[in-house]
Amino acid sequence: MTEMMRAALYDRFGGPEVLYVGEVPKPVPGPGEVLVKVGAMSINGGELHARAGRFKAVTGRKFPLRTGLDFAGEVAQLASPVAGLAVGDRVWGILPRSSGFGSAAEYVVVRPEQMSRSPKGLDPVEAVAMPVGTTAVTALRDKARLRPGERLLVRGAAGGVGNVAVQLGKAMGAQVTGLARAESLALVRELGADEALDYRATTPADLGRYDVVLDTVGKDLPDYRRLLAPGGRMVAIAFDTDRIAASLGYILASAVHGRSRVRFFSGNPKTELFNELTSYVEQGTLRPIVDTVFPLADIADAHRALEAGGVRGKYVVRIAS
Structure with missing residues (x-):
């Protein structure tokens, strides 16, 4: 039986x-x-x-x-x-x-x-x-090759991957900025972020330049890619499911056009x-x-x-x- x-x-x-x-x-x-x-x-x-x-x-x-x-x-x-x-x-x-x-x-x-x-x-x-923290390790260490002293921006900093990325980025010696909801900012700071900002009150134009951007959100990738400093790296682990073709097309095109490729991967x-x-x-x-x-x-x-x-x-x- x-x-x-x-x-x-x-x-x-x-x-x-x-x-x-x-x-x-x-x-x-x-x-x-x-x-x-x-x-x-x-x-x-x-x-x-x-x-x-x-x-x-x-x-x-x-x-x-x-x-x-x-x-x-x-x-x-x-x-x-x-x-x-x-x-x-x-x-x-x-x-x-x-x-x-x-x-x-x-x-x-x-x-x-x-x-x-x-x-x-x-x-x-x-x-x-x-x-899911294995995704943060792969993104920051292997894909972005984050180095001590570099500026790291984490979108979705209070989420499952984002919270690990904040902790790991700080442990790797980066200056970490986390974007999250206002009610989660205290947690993001507690996890080690040097700066925690409300994503609903902060536009890309309000932000500075970053050596590494880790995107766990998937929307508005071009706006955040523009924040990269010379030699900067952007790693995206999500894409806009409402505009899948456009999002994946942009990620693929970034490997050919522009100064900085968007690295995308799905962990296994x-x-x-x-x-x-x-x-x-x-x-x-x-x-x-x-x-x-x-x-x-x-x-x-x-x-x-x-x-x-x-x-x-x-x-x-x-x-x-």
């Missing part, structure tokens, strides 16, 4: 109201795979767009569909021995893009290279606020990067910021909250009781 588990599902594309909790077969790990009992997952922008039907090329149209990308939990079963992992180990990770979504569930099957041990001292609710982190993030957390360089914790039954409310804007860190969904 097939063992079942709870998971967040939807039977049609639409708003948060299409989400519900149902039962699906519990996954069985194959050779070289790890079964993880999920303690918590967090809500990311990509899941909102997938649920709304904007990523059909990734999700497909075979309902019911699943949601959720990141996870934190513990190893429940190893189909075959995996170096450095044992049943009961606390782990975190992100499902690969090729597998779609599905971490909003009691169990997930993951390849070992898509995960690592989670930081000591963090429970799953705290830990799952951090895997591996164990080495998760291990680095674990080290940052355990050393005290980075700390998780959790806005609100929702039970799995209220995952639709978590989607609504992220769509409404103004998140401070991450909205987390607790899976295990």
Whole structure:
């Protein structure tokens, strides 16, 4: 008899109201795979767009569909021995893009290279606020090559990636300016920003020049690209979903025209990067910021909250009781 588990599902594309909790077969790990009992997952922008039907090329149209990308939990079963992992180990990770979504569930099957041990001292609710931080590490260290003393502008500085970027940028010796909502400015300063500005009261014309711009918003990219100092670098991790073709066209054109290319990437982190993030957390360089914790039954409310804007860190969904 097939063992079942709870998971967040939807039977049609639409708003948060299409989400519900149902039962699906519990996954069985194959050779070289790890079964993880999920303690918590967090809500990311990509899941909102997938649920709304904007990523059909990734999700497909075979309902019911699943949601959720990141996870934190513990190893429940190893189909075959995996170096450095044992049943009961606390782990975190992100499902690969090729597998779609599905971490909003009691169990997930993951390849070992898509995960690592989670930081000591963090429970799953705290830990799952951090895997998206791999995006900030890649953006600032690998794509922008941020150097000590440089001026860094972070758009969406209180969000899931933005809050980690502020912390990491300061740790890397940059002068950090964060753009966020007025009610989040105190948090942005607390995370280390030298300057925190209300994005609703600050236009690009009010800002100076920056060596690096990290954009987690995706709108008005040309206006913020103009803020780059000579030799400046802009990294965008989001694009305007209302104008997808135009946004992607602009990013591609920037590689050919103009003085500064806009670097865009979609993260698919591996164990080495998760291990680095674990080290940052355990050393005290980075700390998780959790806005609100929702039970799995209220995952639709978590989607609504992220769509409404103004998140401070991450909205987390607790899976295990």
